[in-house]
Amino acid sequence: MNLSIPALTRFLIREATVEDQHELASLFHFESYVHRHLDWRTPLDWINHPPFLVAEQKGRLIGALASPVDTPGIAWIQVFAVRSNSRLDAVWSALWKQTLSFHKEYSTRQIAAIPSQPWFGKLLTDSHFTHSHDVVTLIWEGQPLTPPKETADVAIREMHTADLKGVLVVDQESFEPLWQQSEAALLIALKQACIATVAEKAGRIIGYQISTCGHLGGHLARLAVVPDQRGRHIGEALVFDLLSKFIDRSVNRVTVNTQHHNTVSLRLYEKLGFRRTGETFHVFTFTP
Known part of the structure; x- marks a missing residue:
């Protein structure tokens, strides 16, 4: 061109x-x-x-x-x-x-x-462009953790490259198109992650999280659970496991972003001790 x-x-x-x-x-x-x-x-x-x-x-x-x-x-x-x-x-x-x-x-x-x-x-x-919605930031600073209800048939383990196709399915089922990731992006995210885990049930990946580490602490960059498994405390278990791993690494400051209208996510994070920082990012969209 x-x-x-x-x-x-x-x-x-x-x-x-x-x-x-x-x-x-x-x-x-x-x-x-x-x-x-x-x-x-x-x-x-x-x-x-x-x-x-x-x-x-x-x-x-x-x-x-x-x-x-x-x-x-x-x-x-x-x-x-x-x-x-x-x-x-x-x-x-x-x-x-x-x-x-x-x-x-x-x-x-x-x-x-x-x-x-x-x-x-x-x-x-x-x-x-239209200001369609906002993204808010929450922070956890070492607040005591209460273990979630057990999900005996669900295992949380480290994510591997071979899991990415299953992770991609979770991502596509969990997010609206604007917020979905490609398999290539998920691979790059996995390579940059310091802690990445999946929730697995009967050989099927039903949830995942990807988090990064920096000099200011950790950041929960991605969390998803397939719709048909929500309400079973799987997201809570993934975040609890993540925060426990951060504590083991002496990391007591973890941030996360979510949409301001995602009440389910906000309740989950606040239940685990996250609080809103007041930092807000405006999302603008345009339809060609």
């Missing part, structure tokens, strides 16, 4: 290539206007996963926008960046116009973003 933009703006829009990696890395690391989606992959990992478009002016890269489709019909804006000496609105408009054309051609059902800075939220609003 190599598209001329009106002379007033004097730049070209084209697909990013591996040859752009150095300039893109500089753009993402040193410029002020940079949006990065919180994801298992880095922005550069999305090169060769269209649409990943760049804006070029006089042979110099001045902006980039990537929103690849990783699960059927769903695209997240993984990165948007503009050089500080360029017109933010003009670069966004040109990149967004061609990005939207791509998604319409390929029948993308929904495009989403979670802006962490007001300037990006304004660009989204001005481009007719």
Whole structure:
């Protein structure tokens, strides 16, 4: 894709290539206007996963926008960046116009973003994105744990690569399309996890959790239980087992995110001693 933009703006829009990696890395690391989606992959990992478009002016890269489709019909804006000496609105408009054309051609059902800075939220609003819901953060800081009711026919064990197809089924049955993960994303998540477990019943994976570790503590990144097994304290058992493992590692600070309207998840986490931090992230969506 190599598209001329009106002379007033004097730049070209084209697909990013591996040859752009150095300039893109500089753009993402040193410029002020940079949006990065919180994801298992880095922005550069999305090169060769269209649409990943760049804006070029006089042979110099001045902006980039990537929103690849990783699960059927769903695209997240993984990165948007503009050089500080360029017109933010003009670069966004040109990149967004061609990005939207791509998604319409390929029948993308929904495009989403979670802006962490007001300037990006304004660009989204001005481009007719809708603030659909919020994601909230909860934290556990070593509160005493009460063991959940026993589920004698369910075993919790370490997750292995061979489990991913079963984990993918759980993921697809548990989450609405916007929040589902691809098998490739789950593999990357597993590789980055410090604790990943599955709940298994009669050889069938019926639940899982994936958590990461950092210098500030642990983070429960993913938790799911298949609908036909809910109400049996399996999610509670997975989180209890996870927190017990963190305690064994002397980790007494664990965070988790969930949708503000997911009352089932909120009750589960609060029952186990998590409390809301007050941190909220707005989710914006657009239907092409």
